[in-house]
Amino acid sequence: MRVLELDSVVGGYGDTQILHGVSMHVDAGEIVVIIGPNGAGKSTAMKAVFGLLKLTEGAVLLDGQAITNTPPEQVVRHGVCYVPQTGNIFPSLTVEENLEMGAFVRTDDFKPRLNEIYQMFPPLLEKRQQPAGTLSGGQRQMVAMGKALMLEPKILLLDEPTAGLSPKFRGEIFETVKKINSAGTPILMVEQNAKQALGIADRGYVLVDGKNRFEGTGQDLLDDREVAEMFLGGGKQSEEPPAKPSKPAAKKQPRKSGKT
Amino acid sequence: MAEFINFYLFPGLVLGSIYALGAIGITMTFGILRFANFAHGETMTLGVYIAWTLVQLTGFKSMLAILLVLMPISMMLTIMVVLLIDKAFYKPLRASPVIILVIASFGLMLMIRSVTQFSWGVQLKTILPGIQPRMQLLDFFSFPLKHVFIVGGALLLMYAVHYVLTYTKIGKAMRAMSDSPELARLTGINTEKVVMATWVMGAGLACAAGVFLAVDTQVDTMMGFKILLPMFAAAILGGVGKPYGAMAGGVVIGVAEELSSYHWIGDGPLLDPGYKQGIAFAIMIAILVWRPTGLFKGKSF
DSSP states (O other): OEEEEEEEEEEEETTEEEEEEEEEEEETTOEEEEEOSTTSSHHHHHHHHTTOSEEEEEEEEETTEEOTTOOHHHHHHTTEEEEOSSSOSOTTSBHHHHHHHHTTTOOSOOHHHHHHHHHHOHHHHHTTTSBGGGSOHHHHHHHHHHHHHTTOOSEEEEEOTTTTOOHHHHHHHHHHHHHHHHTTOOEEEEOSOHHHHHHHOSEEEEEETTEEEEEEEHHHHHHOHHHHHHHSSTTSOOSSTTTTTHHHHHHHHHHHHHHO | OHHHIIIIIHHHHHHHHHHHHHHHHHHHHHHHHOSOOTTHHHHHHHHHHHHHHHHHHHOOOSHHHIIIIIHHHHHHHHHHHHHHHIIIIIGGGTTSOHHHHHHHHHHHHHHHHHHHHHHHOSSOBOSSOSOOOEEEETTTEEEEHHHHHHHHHHHHHHHHHHHHHHHSHHHHHHHHHHHOHHHHHHHTOOHHHHHHHHHHHHHHHHHHHHHHHHHHSOBOTTHHHHTHHHHHHHHHHHOBTOHHHHHHHHHHHHHHHHHTTSOOSSSSOSSOGGGHHHHHHHHHHHHHHHOTTTTTTOBOO
């Protein structure tokens, strides 16, 4: 069952075109990861789903229905939740108030869902009366994801959930993502920590210069020599995720495009 | 001691309560709509003239009738006018840069003031004529009864603001949007509804603050503009976007203004009462220089 599909979307901000025909899809129950060098349009592709930029060509389909260029406040009502990379919580609101705001568009009783979220993220139950801004980075991400899950979305979009977190928290976040997914929510995620992300992903897409470059199952991409060279630090563990993957990719770029 | 409390501290609290009520609207508009609303003082003036007209029409002369019956009606009428103003002037500019909105509010300030002056004239008026009774407490303390009502009414309204912001869905959404308008939109919060709630709260409180000020002093077409600066100072002192900060800031500025003319050293006042207004300005400058986020860690620009 196809939950979300991007069909060769083209678009960007103002006159700057960033996506030059990106296609991808997420099936029910899947974790799909988008990787690629900086400026490849990974986050932009995700924002395209959420109506945060103008698409000039192509289509975004949710459960087979076109939601192309629907504004964000409407996309939410269709059951898509998006967790931005930064500024994804309301810092002066308590943890519980953040979760309540996540349920803003719900008209039914959200209390049972609130309890489910607390079961999924036990640390949040303890800190539910604290302002979310006082929490640690990892716990803030939990609040952000919990807030998005309050709607029981058809699909969850995560934009670099581990950015700026220490390796210990990173592992925790990936575990959380797996947990959310196994509870039934399909996930589309942009990640800089490509290796770890592909490790938990069902499938992955590699974007370069606003176009699809590779796609395959998480394991296939991990095993692919070219992908490994470009994005996984030549098979070595990358310690500096934001900087490293971009540089080799940029160098490889001319050679690769000459071939195709 | 009794003199200090009767003539400096308590009047300071009265003035502070009025500033606080006005500053809540300024800080919320700043937090949620992202602009400094220069027309806020004029909203206050307009509310006062609406109340004055109601007093003339009904012939009510007692303070209780004015505060308990006419003031709530004036608040509702002021809210309606402000919602219409939002629809006509601010809504089309919602996506514009902040500076455009600030200039629009400046224009509205002049427009509302002119309309007020044209419709009601520029002569001073009184809303509560005659000598008002005083309240005697423990032989030492003696306050005008109207001051007791002003402080009590302001506390009640501030509690109402607290209740709305803490326990209602729309109030929480207002705080959320003040934290981050972008995330509020992504979360699916109905931002137009939040904007409306902000105008309702701001305009209602502005009208109440104006009526309190009019009951304490007199009715004047410049009265709102004259206290715009102290209200801004209160909002900045408390931290922009922080309603509780605005309440605290208002009280601090009101009290500081009154205490500045107490004879702290020697026999004469420390500062000539004519310079009272300068205190708010001095506090605002000091805060902007040394602690731009204010007491309650608001936004800094």
